[in-house]
Amino acid sequence: MALQLVWFRSDLRIHDNRALAAAAARGPVIAVFLHSPAQWQAHGHGANQIDFLRRGVEALREALHGLNIPLLQRLVPRFNDAPRALAAIAEEYDAAALHFNCEYALNEQRRDAAVQTAFNDAGRACHGYHDAVAFAPGELLTGKGDYYGVFTPFAKAWHRHISAERLALDDAPAAQAPLDVPAEAQPALDIPLEDEPVDGRQWPAGEDAAADHLARFLRFRGRHYQSQRDFPGVRGTSALSPYLALGMVSWRQCMNAVMSENDGRLAEGDAGLAAWVNELIWREFYRHVAAGFPRVCRRQPFKASTRALEWRNDDAGFAAWCEGRTGYPLVDAAMRQLVATGWMHNRLRMVTAMFLAKHLLIDWRRGEAFFMRHLIDGEFCANNGGWQWAASTGTDAVPYFRIFNPTTQSTRFDPDTEFIARWVPELASLAPRARHDPPAAERARLKYPAPVVEHKAARKRALEAFKALG
Template sequence: MTRLVWFRNDLRCADNPALWHACSQPSEPVIAVVYDCPQQWQKHGLGPRRIAFMRNAMLALQQELQALNIPLLIIPAGTFAGSLNSLQRLIVQLDIRSVSFNIEYEVNERHRDIEFSRWCRRQQVEVHKFHDQCVIPPGEVLTQQGQPFKVFTPFKRAWFNRSEAFYQAPLPRPQARSPQPELQQLAAALVQPAPLTAEPDPLWPADEEHAHQCLQNFAAEQMSRYQTQRDFPALDATSRLSPYLAIGLLSPRQCLHTALLLNDGLQTGGKPGIDSWINELVWREFYRHLLVAFPDLCKHKAFRPETEAVPWREHAEDFAAWCEGRTGYPIIDAAQRQLREQGWMHNRLRMISAMFLTKHLLIDWRKGEAFFNYWLMDADLASNNGGWQWSASTGADGAPYFRIFNPTSQSQKFDPQGEFIGRYVPELLPITAKNRHEPDSFQRRQCHYPPVIVEHKFARQRALNAFKNSLNLSPVMADSGESSNE
């Protein structure tokens, strides 16, 4: 019986449950397939650099599997519908009797997989599905009433309580199989391989070995200091593993396992830096569990329906200034320029920048979410949506509407020497580090740097009024947190 592995956002050989299961019978031939769906990815808002990253990873995976004597067919399909039609034809033509894949949680992907599984049942083809994007599968961490959690802290406590029942050490890479040239020749004759060529990205090598090395380097050099240094963007203190998690060059289980080895097996109550990083892994799980429990999150809907009444501004010029890093707030402009240059943004800056767009400029969080999704190498619906709705005060366990970061205060606190600003807003290098956070009008003219797009005090009050009026808050509720001005 020929077994088929369908790769998607799990482009690795180690700790891949679908691949491991397909290889569990040494005598049975295995073939793998992955689909190149550029039109679908563009429809989902991914940018060309992110698409090239996935394609590079596909080509690297093809080489990895070739060493295991497992042919990987990279097939052009355009869209998910095209990939489904192609896969069904391939299964019939190769007389496949077993298909394995790892589950994706987004609505379109889930509908695709449901349709495919029904077709397989009619064809008497076995389907084996596995969870690999979460340590604990969505739906397995619930309140005492059997409902999904909407607040992170109780979710985390329940996740820790449940994790022992689900956690296991990562699966190794399967053993190399006997060569199967006949199968490879037959498959190649049936499909037209995608004419992909590698587009190396010096900042983001897209292969499994590099991803593992990044994880090991972070564990050895920075994880223990993560809690104290993680908020300072000028430091190389975060893991930068999110792009590799986003396309499955790493699994969350591999990340957790590495952390536990350094934390005496403890998920919490161990070394503060490692505890803090594990906490971020649980945040990632929280957003994925929400995506499954509340599928409207995949449909550009606010988690809190009442916030759909917030009167977001339509202002193309302000939005363009934010996108291009010319708001006149140095920390915001540095963050936006880092995103466009590196395809990545420091997590603290993501919060500051997102809150600036939604609270200072009062522009719909969905526009910012789409912009990040286009530019980020770690573009991922669950985490990106969760972060944006948190900042906009529209999401599950989001920041209170009256929490409005002061960009200048944030800059002074987390980039005290103006080092990060100087790196990405080099026109401000001629002035002192202290003045880079808030240049005066003379310094702005001297450095050819624009005035602020909106005054903080005015913007803050405008946002408070907009949220109060749209949410119909009582005077007591409306006034309870107005002192918050970080």
């Protein structure tokens, strides 16, 4: 049987990996991972995710070692260097074919097309697999034959067409006979990182850690997801997003785990589990959007009319938002959580993004980049989709006139202000009710800033800016 190459990217696992399973069925396997730090930085990834990824690659190397599959690791600074590097590896080991799982943002698609061409020109096979989605982009279309631009009908179509075949899991390959190919250590990064990564003990890497997260979520919190997911002071979400972003767990593993807890159902049954399934489908929806509407990959809004929106150039306001000193306690607590942990609660991602785009009227792309720099789960499709939703420029965007009041959000979703007290400790001495919006005298005494903008005035300004679009 002919030697096969498997190119790992954002699919750092040996179980339920379409490309790995297909390659192992055809012959002995050599695995490859290309470290592309200059490209990662060009795409905005910061120290948190780069560190998490490299720890995930090390966990993958160990798992592959147990299967006698060597992992080659090469420093390939940018995507356009990938075709030449992979072709050279294929020639060195006389590999018959390359296998990889598809990615859907524009630069990644162009990279993969160039690799395909390089292999075809060399007379070698190249196979891509739709491992990260249930349906390849273009499989689910509207009645008019267009890509979906609204989530709800997409989700209905997803549930209507999902099948046991698409949900089927691939086992990890059996151990192969050892090859005379040594595994390689990770190359040193050739770029400086702006920040120090968060303590890796907060986010253990690898598919074993991901499986443990998934099992604990479904056992202890899954059935309460619908009722607790919006409260940042409660551990109510799955916190699986970092593992999903880098493929340390697959969407199929998640869906199958839900079905085992929910009498074989995804859309019905337990409300908490069904709501979490919907969040997994959102991830797939945004990948379809990136493939079907590539303008979003070019820093353009999904809604063309919003290109003319006049964003404010407010560096001081942006710095206050980044540093968690806007004077709105819930916003500040959320931003401090992000910088300290590399993660932010989903409800607060909406609150903070809408605050930047609507209250401060600062270009959402600045916030999108700041999130990508700090998020350990930074993933272009999901991050871009969420930011455009909050800024009312994207698919399924909130109406432009919907502008969250941060104080109302605080009283509703952090009623006891436990989350605020944790992340804005200068307010912890106040009575819980006072922490939502401290009186001016208390702000001065505790050296906590006044609001950078008054809610009603900010709302009026944002409405006028959107109305000016016509």
